[in-house]
Amino acid sequence: MHPAFSVILLTTLLGAGQGLFLAMFTGQLYAIAHFLPLQTSGFYASGSLLALSLLLGGLAASFFHLGRPERAWRAASCWRTSWLSREVIVLPLTMGLVAAYALTHLLGWTAPWFRVGALAVDLSLILGVLGTLASLALFVCTAMIYAAVRFLEEWHSPLTVSNFLLLGSASGFMLAAAYSAWLGNPLVGFFGTWAVILTLAAALSRGAHLLRNARLEHRSTVQSAIGVRHSALQQKAQGATGGSFNTREFFHGRSARTLRWVRAFFLLTVFPLPVVLIALAHAEVSSTLALTAFAVQFVGLLAERWYFFAEARHPQNLYYQSVS
Amino acid sequence: MPQLALVIDLNVCVGCHACVTSCKEWNTSGAAGPLVDEHPYDGSPTGTFFNRVQTFEVGTFPDTETVHFPKSCLHCEDPPCVPVCPTGASYKRADNGVVLVDYDKCIGCKYCSWACPYGARELDAQERVMKKCTLCIDRITDDSLPERDRQPACVLACPTSARLFGDVHDPDSEVSVAIRERGGYALMAEWGTKPANHYLPRHKTRMHIAPEDLERVDNPLRREDLTDYTGEESVDDVAW
Numbered sequence: 001m002h003p004a005f006s007v008i009l010l011t012t013l014l015g016a017g018q019g020l021f022l023a024m025f026t027g028q029l030y031a032i033a034h035f036l037p038l039q040t041s042g043f044y045a046s047g048s049l050l051a052l053s054l055l056l057g058g059l060a061a062s063f064f065h066l067g068r069p070e071r072a073w074r075a076a077s078c079w080r081t082s083w084l085s086r087e088v089i090v091l092p093l094t095m096g097l098v099a100a101y102a103l104t105h106l107l108g109w110t111a112p113w114f115r116v117g118a119l120a121v122d123l124s125l126i127l128g129v130l131g132t133l134a135s136l137a138l139f140v141c142t143a144m145i146y147a148a149v150r151f152l153e154e155w156h157s158p159l160t161v162s163n164f165l166l167l168g169s170a171s172g173f174m175l176a177a178a179y180s181a182w183l184g185n186p187l188v189g190f191f192g193t194w195a196v197i198l199t200l201a202a203a204l205s206r207g208a209h210l211l212r213n214a215r216l217e218h219r220s221t222v223q224s225a226i227g228v229r230h231s232a233l234q235q236k237a238q239g240a241t242g243g244s245f246n247t248r249e250f251f252h253g254r255s256a257r258t259l260r261w262v263r264a265f266f267l268l269t270v271f272p273l274p275v276v277l278i279a280l281a282h283a284e285v286s287s288t289l290a291l292t293a294f295a296v297q298f299v300g301l302l303a304e305r306w307y308f309f310a311e312a313r314h315p316q317n318l319y320y321q322s323v324s
Numbered sequence: 325m326p327q328l329a330l331v332i333d334l335n336v337c338v339g340c341h342a343c344v345t346s347c348k349e350w351n352t353s354g355a356a357g358p359l360v361d362e363h364p365y366d367g368s369p370t371g372t373f374f375n376r377v378q379t380f381e382v383g384t385f386p387d388t389e390t391v392h393f394p395k396s397c398l399h400c401e402d403p404p405c406v407p408v409c410p411t412g413a414s415y416k417r418a419d420n421g422v423v424l425v426d427y428d429k430c431i432g433c434k435y436c437s438w439a440c441p442y443g444a445r446e447l448d449a450q451e452r453v454m455k456k457c458t459l460c461i462d463r464i465t466d467d468s469l470p471e472r473d474r475q476p477a478c479v480l481a482c483p484t485s486a487r488l489f490g491d492v493h494d495p496d497s498e499v500s501v502a503i504r505e506r507g508g509y510a511l512m513a514e515w516g517t518k519p520a521n522h523y524l525p526r527h528k529t530r531m532h533i534a535p536e537d538l539e540r541v542d543n544p545l546r547r548e549d550l551t552d553y554t555g556e557e558s559v560d561d562v563a564w
Binding site for chain 2: 001065066067068069071072074075076077078081082083084085088145148149150151152219220224225226227228230232233234235236237238239240241242243244245246249250314315316317319320
């Protein structure tokens with residue numbers, strides 16, 4: 001598949017935004033349980049506003065993917081059958097909940113409404129739980145857009161969903177650690193630890209996905225594509241002189257060597273490098289290193305997403321032998 | 325429910341591209357707006373086509389055969405491109421089974437093209453919406469046309485009658501009979517999309533001529549020939 005930069009940015013920015021919000025609310029939950037010192041409302045508010053701006057960035061990127069962005073509102077109509085439609089509904093819902101969560105903290109509407117045992121339930125807690133559910137649902141919707149297309153056998157796997165979930169959460173927690181480090185907040189160790197755990201879990205999931213795809217045998221062949229059962233089949237003409245949508249949309253146009261380089265690059269920059277950097281940042285109490293850890297992982301995730309698209313071979317490519 | 329479809333006979337297709345050009349001509353002139361045609365007279369012309377003819381060589385030289393393969397939307401009975409559409413622009417017509425795109429609703433997200441294993445959909449680079457074969461829906465449903473013209477442009481243009489058009493759900497239609505009696509098959513049947521369009525396979529037409537076909541032993545001409553008859557018995561004499 002052709003890796004469209006708009007979609008690469010959309011999925012990585014959304015992932016980091018959702019992850020950062022999950023990190024903020026996790027921090028608040030730990031503080032409520034007295035595992036962590038309680039932070040000022042401003043900490044949660046600006047953290048979730050940062051998450052909101054990432055979500056907005058992702059939304060903006062998505063419009064560049066559309067041929068007719070002015071009609072994008074129509075995309076909410078077929079939620080019964082289309083994961084894309086479901087994402088279009090869950091994304092603004094998540095953004096609204098994240099914004100409301102930020103606003104609650106910003107305006108200090110954190111007076112308890114009622115108590116459940118020892119737990120004082122306030123508005124931020126309710127919005128945080130709803131926002132968490134929405135963020136998780138958004139991960140599933142985004143990933144299912146790809147995982148649900150059964151013809152793209154590289155994507156048609158539960159591992160696609162776990163990759164999106166874990167990689168997005170990892171980069172979000174990494175950003176939360178960088179954000180805390182930048183503020184000089186001691187939570188950098190807490191967020192950093194979770195970022196490392198999530199990064200390692202993501203490494204397992206992505207690694208399993210890479211292994212699975214390396215051994216994948218495609219269901220269709222050029223024989224079944226044209227219905228001629230002969231082992232020696234050669235395409236002589238593709239039906240277009242200067243290429244077509246089919247030769248542009250479904251091919252990455254890069255060499256196998258480039259693909260290997262990109263894979264090696266993201267395997268290095270998404271997994272081991274940020275882990276080392278965030279550990280160093282924690283040990284050295286350095287905000288620069290923590291920010292670098294997030295930046296390196298994010299750039300790695302851009303490469304990871306590029307590879308995710310480039311790796312997928314669409315069965316229609318069988319009709320375009322000289323390109324594939 | 326009728327299911328209109330094409331049946332394409334690979335045995336007689338000569339790869340002349342008449343179906344391609346007539347399709348483009350008809351569909352670029354309709355009410356739905358032109359099909360993009362970029363650099364038509366330059367080195368690398370490109371554009372939107374509903375139908376393309378590809379060519380494959382089967383076998384190894386010198387035992388090769390050339391197969392011309394016209395390729396368009398197969399109007400699947402279970403079209404995977406329809407449910408993925410987020411706006412409902414992609415739909416399958418209930419009255420005749422033709423899979424269509426509502427160009428006014430399409431947002432150009434290309435998701436349907438990912439969900440079609442045949443690569444039958446093309447995004448129009450100028451109108452920025454997804455386009456595909458409509459089976460010339462504006463011809464085949466136009467009652468003001470004489471009945472023989474109510475067929476897709478490609479079918480009318482084909483000089484070898486390699487393209488048949490009709491209802492594959494009607495067991496007595498020309499297309500159903502062709503599929504049944506001439507080994508019609510679906511493309512990539514392994515995906516369970518149940519394409520309505522079918523292809524008729526290549527087959528070799530060979531004449532076997534035995535010497536007896538040219539000169540029969542009981543050839544009446546031979547008995548009556550006027551050449552020198554030397555008197556020996558013929559096989560027929562022995563048989564009687």
